[in-house]
Amino acid sequence: MKKIVVKFGGSNLKTREDIQKIVSTVKLYNRPLVIVVSAFYGITNYLTDGIRTVRRDDAYITEMIGYLKNMKRETIEDNIDDPDQKEEAYRLIRERLDQVERNLLGVHYIGDIPNFIEDRILSYGERLSSLLLALILKSKGIDAQEMLPEDMGLVTDGEFSNGTINFSKSTAPVAKALAEDKIYVVPGFYGISEEGKVTLLGRGGSDYSAAGIARCVDAESLDIWKDVDGYMTADPKMVPSAERVDSLSYTEAAELSYFGAKILHPRTVEPLEQLQIPVRIFNIDGPKDKLTPLSSIGPDSINTGDTAPKSVTYSDDFSILKVNGPGVGIKPGILAKLTETLDRYQVNIKSVVTSQTSINFYLESADLERAVKSIQNVKEQAIIKAQGISDMSIVSLVGTGIVHEPEAAHRMLKALAQEDIHTQIVSLGASDVAAYVVVKQEDKEKAVKAVHKEFFES
Numbered sequence: 333m334k335k336i337v338v339k340f341g342g343s344n345l346k347t348r349e350d351i352q353k354i355v356s357t358v359k360l361y362n363r364p365l366v367i368v369v370s371a372f373y374g375i376t377n378y379l380t381d382g383i384r385t386v387r388r389d390d391a392y393i394t395e396m397i398g399y400l401k402n403m404k405r406e407t408i409e410d411n412i413d414d415p416d417q418k419e420e421a422y423r424l425i426r427e428r429l430d431q432v433e434r435n436l437l438g439v440h441y442i443g444d445i446p447n448f449i450e451d452r453i454l455s456y457g458e459r460l461s462s463l464l465l466a467l468i469l470k471s472k473g474i475d476a477q478e479m480l481p482e483d484m485g486l487v488t489d490g491e492f493s494n495g496t497i498n499f500s501k502s503t504a505p506v507a508k509a510l511a512e513d514k515i516y517v518v519p520g521f522y523g524i525s526e527e528g529k530v531t532l533l534g535r536g537g538s539d540y541s542a543a544g545i546a547r548c549v550d551a552e553s554l555d556i557w558k559d560v561d562g563y564m565t566a567d568p569k570m571v572p573s574a575e576r577v578d579s580l581s582y583t584e585a586a587e588l589s590y591f592g593a594k595i596l597h598p599r600t601v602e603p604l605e606q607l608q609i610p611v612r613i614f615n616i617d618g619p620k621d622k623l624t625p626l627s628s629i630g631p632d633s634i635n636t637g638d639t640a641p642k643s644v645t646y647s648d649d650f651s652i653l654k655v656n657g658p659g660v661g662i663k664p665g666i667l668a669k670l671t672e673t674l675d676r677y678q679v680n681i682k683s684v685v686t687s688q689t690s691i692n693f694y695l696e697s698a699d700l701e702r703a704v705k706s707i708q709n710v711k712e713q714a715i716i717k718a719q720g721i722s723d724m725s726i727v728s729l730v731g732t733g734i735v736h737e738p739e740a741a742h743r744m745l746k747a748l749a750q751e752d753i754h755t756q757i758v759s760l761g762a763s764d765v766a767a768y769v770v771v772k773q774e775d776k777e778k779a780v781k782a783v784h785k786e787f788f789e790s
């Protein structure tokens with residue numbers, strides 16, 4: 333029987349009652365599974381900030397360990413009844429927290445945070461979840477076992493903080509390690525380099541871990557549990573009339589994530605396409621008696637013929653680096669020089685739009701300041717000014733039909749114009765399934781509503 337890989341994220345690990353919901357969901361499946369878990373909600377940020385404080389202040393180590401211990405104590409007390417199992421859980425959690433403590437002491441004594449230590453410490457958010465969940469499932473009579481990425485051989489390319497899974501190295505050992513008919517609980521968010529060092533898979537990377545493992549075991553499906561109703565035609569907090577999107581193609585899901593929908597990490601579908609493993613999205617707070625997914629994601633081909641746009645999404649996490657000068661657009665080599673410089677400063681370019689007098693790079697907002705500075709170092713007469721613009725939002729319409737039906741883009745722009753929304757940049761055709769505009773942040777909500785009304789509220 334093929335495995336199902338089931339992922340529970342930070343949004344399923346927020347409140348004291350959440351573990352019970354996870355346990356009853358696992359029981360619902362009533363079959364062997366590979367479960368991938370994230371850290372408890374907020375813990376990765378807590379560790380990230382904590383490491384920086386600890387570097388200066390060793391007293392903070394005690395505070396951090398105390399905080400984590402207390403949180404885990406609550407979880408043990410709430411969920412494990414048998415005194416012997418409880419004692420064993422305390423002992424194992426203590427052991428794991430000792431490892432965190434030793435790493436934090438290391439940071440304090442060397443007064444520095446080398447990237448391999450930072451990755452290792454941050455991975456403990458997930459390791460605490462996986463250990464606890466495995467122990468709790470066992471205490472409920474379920475045949476569960478924790479399995480760590482280093483023990484099963486989930487190998488990455490070794491890039492710290494943002495690794496990529498190496499499937500030619502990982503597939504066979506991971507499939508072998510997860511072969512038995514039981515419930516494995518794996519911490520998401522990291523793998524190990526060929527030298528055996530922890531490498532994180534990028535923020536929000538547990539989805540990608542789960543997808544990678546699903547590929548290694550050639551899973552029947554990757555089931556992602558959320559605390560919201562899957563993909564919607566728009567963010568329901570902004571557009572109350574938004575409706576659920578039942579099915580999407582891999583490309584549509586990837587673009588929606590890229591452009592701001594927070595359902596999946598944009599890299600999730602990457603490992604799944606080749607083996608055509610479907611993704612099924614569930615709401616842990618929704619009806620789940622028959623395990624009917626709210627949204628399903630599958631091969632692009634199953635969606636051909638379905639050309640209606642799927643969703644309008646937005647993101648504020650885009651900024652523009654505008655490089656001006658007469659002729660920057662036409663002069664050969666300038667774009668190459670600029671992208672090379674940005675790459676050297678580790679600025680990830682999301683998109684580029686050029687004209688004769690201006691080159692616009694879209695970047696993540698966190699990179700903007702560094703990007704502007706880096707360009708100021710470029711010696712190039714044609715460049716007069718490099719300027720960062722950060723109060724922008726990107727609003728995107730996603731769906732396979734967008735490239736096939738030119739009418740869609742026209743309707744999108746008309747809907748925006750009717751609301752007097754000034755669109756700064758329009759892009760169509762960069763992706764096969766997305767059209768997007770850049771608007772002032774203050775116009776974003778109006779823009780999303782206008783586009784939604786045009787396409788989804790007939």
Ligand code: ASP
Pocket residue numbers: 341342370371376377457520521534535536537538539
């Ligand atoms: N805990 C990690 C993060 O917050 C990974 C994840 O949640 O997917 O980025």
Ligand code: MG
Pocket residue numbers: 341342343370536537538539
């Ligand atoms: Mg997450």
